[in-house]
Amino acid sequence: MIKIFCVRCGACIESCRFDAIDSDFNVGPFSCEGCRVCGIVCPVSAITFTQRKAGEIYVSETKYGPMVHAFLFPGEENSGKLVIMTRLFASIVAQENKKSLVIIDGSPGIGCSLISSITKVNYALVVIEPTESGIHDLERLLELLKHFTITPLVVINKYDINEENTQRTEKYCALNNILVLGKIPFDPIVTEAMVEGVPVVEYNRDSPVVAVIKDIFQKVTKILAT
Ligand code: SF4
Ligand code: SF4
Structure with a gap:
């Protein structure tokens, strides 16, 4: 040799x-x-x-259905590959459980791990906050989605913290033919629910936030059914 x-x-x-x-x-x-x-x-x-082990992938059972998730070891930045492997496992689990839909909680930003999260998906639900950086991130993300011919859907979170920026975002989406599915108001119960480790829709079913989230869920379900 x-x-x-x-x-x-x-x-x-x-x-x-x-x-x-x-x-x-x-x-x-x-x-x-x-x-x-x-x-x-x-x-x-x-x-x-x-070969180097960068993390571990887990398949868990939840009361909402199977969930595939991963743990990236501290200091490891090679998360794009781990996202791809996690998605592969999710597809296998979906097939085994006869599920027709896989929902991916995408990575923030527009780097490798986000691209790995969105590749070949049908829709991307973009949740943004009406801040300067939120609007800037939205514009960059929408460009990326356009490049990959993925249909974007937008939700404005905490819309009432800056109604002027919310209007700017809505205007921007209207100009670019992007559907805004809903505007979620700021409510401290969201943080309370997170602290308790409970989904907000179960933590306080009477909250206006929950009503908006359920409405968005119905709209998404309708879009996926078409
Ligand atoms: S590319 Fe890098 S590793 Fe290869 S010969 Fe050049 S300096 Fe060395
Ligand atoms: S990140 Fe740099 S050092 Fe690592 S494989 Fe890529 S080019 Fe090589």
């Missing part, structure tokens, strides 16, 4: 968009995303890859 040595050309350092390779050609275990670009650009094939 011939051992191949690095010729120190620097191509891997230049190509690594995560800056995971230092000037001595050491790879940072916590900054490497495992994208394998360095292996592709290396002219002498001096880079080899080993």
Whole structure:
């Protein structure tokens, strides 16, 4: 077997968009995303890859149905692959349980893990808050969804914390033919329910928040049925 040595050309350092390779050609275990670009650009094939366990996937039973979820180990950033594996398990569990629908709780932002969450989905329910950063994130996310030809649906959360921004968001969605399914008011019972570890729809069934969430749920169900 011939051992191949690095010729120190620097191509891997230049190509690594995560800056995971230092000037001595050491790879940072916590900054490497495992994208394998360095292996592709290396002219002498001096880079080899080993498998690394980044997290664990669990299948749980809940009173609402099966739930597939994952635990990413501390310091691990390679969550895109874990999302893909979790989705794969979810598809298998759905098939085994004869479920026709898989609901994915998508990752925040617009990075690798979000792209892994939304690839090949039919609809994306985008929940935003009416803040400057919320509107900015919405615009970036809608562009991404357009790129992947995924139909966006929008919900404005805590709409009454800034009604002016809520109107801006509604106007933006109307101009871009995006359906706003509902506006959820701010209510501290949501935090109370989270602290108690109970879904808000069960924590206080008479809350106006719950009425809006149920209305949004009905609309989503109707859209999925068409
Ligand atoms: S696998 Fe990707 S992230 Fe890791 S060092 Fe190579 S280019 Fe950088
Ligand atoms: S691309 Fe390959 S040969 Fe060039 S510095 Fe990196 S490991 Fe060495």
